[in-house]
Structures are given as C-alpha cells and as structure tokens.
Amino acid sequence: DAGVTQSPTHLIKTRGQQVTLRCSPISGHKSVSWYQQVLGQGPQFIFQYYEKEERGRGNFPDRFSARQFPNYSSELNVNALLLGDSALYLCASSLEGAEVYEQYFGPGTRLTVT
Amino acid sequence: GNSVTQMEGPVTLSEEAFLTINCTYTATGYPSLFWYVQYPGEGLQLLLKATKADDKGSNKGFEATYRKETTSFHLEKGSVQVSDSAVYFCAFQYNNNDMRFGAGTRLTVKP
Numbered sequence: 508d509a510g511v512t513q514s515p516t517h518l519i520k521t522r523g524q525q526v527t528l529r530c531s532p533i534s535g536h537k538s539v540s541w542y543q544q545v546l547g548q549g550p551q552f553i554f555q556y557y558e559k560e561e562r563g564r565g566n567f568p569d570r571f572s573a574r575q576f577p578n579y580s581s582e583l584n585v586n587a588l589l590l591g592d593s594a595l596y597l598c599a600s601s602l603e604g605a606e607v608y609e610q611y612f613g614p615g616t617r618l619t620v621t
Numbered sequence: 622g623n624s625v626t627q628m629e630g631p632v633t634l635s636e637e638a639f640l641t642i643n644c645t646y647t648a649t650g651y652p653s654l655f656w657y658v659q660y661p662g663e664g665l666q667l668l669l670k671a672t673k674a675d676d677k678g679s680n681k682g683f684e685a686t687y688r689k690e691t692t693s694f695h696l697e698k699g700s701v702q703v704s705d706s707a708v709y710f711c712a713f714q715y716n717n718n719d720m721r722f723g724a725g726t727r728l729t730v731k732p
Contacts (some may be wrong), residue, residue: 511664516706540720542720542722546726547664547724547725548724549625549712549722549723549724549725550665550710550722551722552719552720552721555719563719565719597651597664597665599665609655609667609668609670610656610667610720612664612665612666613663613664614663614664
C-alpha cells in the first residue's frame with residue numbers, strides 16, 4: 508500500500524507570494540494533520556482535519572489555512588510568504604480523528620522563501 | 622504549558638554501545654507518548670509508543686517506558702548499529718489531535 512504522499516517535493520517562492528501544498532493520506536485514513544519543521548527543530552503542529560472538518564489548530568497566523576476534500580486529501584495554503592516560513596512541511600494521516608492513533612508521516616515538502 | 626524536553630545532541634557512539642536519549646514532558650492529564658525517527662532525507666517514522674503509565678513500547682531493539690511519576694519516556698537500546706544513525710524525536714499526543722514534539726536528538730553511530 509502507498510504511504511502518505513506529498514507534492515511538490517521542493518518549492519522556491521519569493522516573499523509575499525502564496526503557496527499551496529498537497530497531501531494524500533494512506534488509503535482508509537480519514538484524518539490529516541499538517542506540521543512545520545524548521546531546520547534543526549521538531550515539527551510544530553499547524554492543523555488537523557477529520558472528515559473534512561477542522562479538529563485542531565496550532566499557534567500559527569491566519570496566513571495559514573487548510574482544507575480537506577471528500578477523498579480525504581488535503582491542501583495547506585500559506586499567503587503573504589515570509590522568509591521565516593522556509594521549512595519542511597509535513598503531512599501525517601491517521602486512521603481516526605477522535606481516538607489516539609499513531610500518525611504516519613509523508614516525506615514532506617521543502618519550501619524555501621527568498 | 623504542555624511541552625517536551627529532549628536530551629540535546631548530537632550523540633556519537635561506537636557500534637554496539639548502549640544508547641539512552643532522555644525525554645521528559647510537561648502536560649496536564651496523561652498523554653500518549655511516542656518516539657519517532659527521521660533517517661537522512663526521509664520523513665518521520667513511528668518507532669514506538671506507550672499510551673498509559675508503566676506501558677513499555679519496543680521496536681527494533683529500542684525500548685521506552687512511560688514513567689508517570691517522573692513524567693519521562695527515555696529511549697534505550699542495548700547495542701546500537703551504524704544503521705541506527707538518525708534524528709530521534711520524542712513526542713506526546715494530547716487532546717487527541719495536538720502532537721507536541723521535542724527538538725530532536727541526532728545520533729551518529731561509528732563502526
């Protein structure tokens with residue numbers, strides 16, 4: 508079975524631009540979470556979606572938004588990019604959103620803002 | 622607030638040495654605890670987990686025990702291999718959606 512997939516692998520944007528990152532969960536997984544991993548740090552929670560509803564939001568500005576589609580894939584959007592948004596963006600899926608289940612991570616999208 | 626404090630790295634060991642990476646957490650209630658591993662150029666992989674006090678998670682020779690009294694979840698391995706070289710992250714899951722990670726500990730094992 509395919510794992511969590513993310514696209515694109517790498518992305519370079521300039522300050523002020525907008526970016527959309529995509530994630531496809533493992534088949535059968537209905538929950539998707541997004542994390543930001545700055546170089547040398549642990550991942551920071553951004554959003555969780557379950558059954559197309561937002562279940563949780565981390566401490567990120569409103570420039571960050573996300574949505575989940577009927578097929579459970581998800582997009583993360585970041586507007587008005589700042590240099591500090593440069594990071595590895597990780598998507599994770601899990602089998603349930605209301606239970607404590609381990610999350611399965613994708614390889615990430617490396618975003619560089621210049 | 623809720624947080625994870627992880628042993629700072631980097632850690633460099635010789636093959637077959639004993640490994641301990643310390644992890645403590647601050648949280649209200651009783652979160653589930655995890656260790657994730659990130660190999661070079663790859664995403665995070667779940668290594669092991671424990672969901673309640675005194676549970677021991679184990680996988681690939683690694684072990685960690687959920688210690689409620691010390692709010693700790695230290696990772697141990699009796700004999701490391703070169704292939705264990707990676708970054709290790711301690712994490713807890715609270716509120717069933719918000720997973721908090723430590724800063725990561727880079728382990729290098731030399732032959």
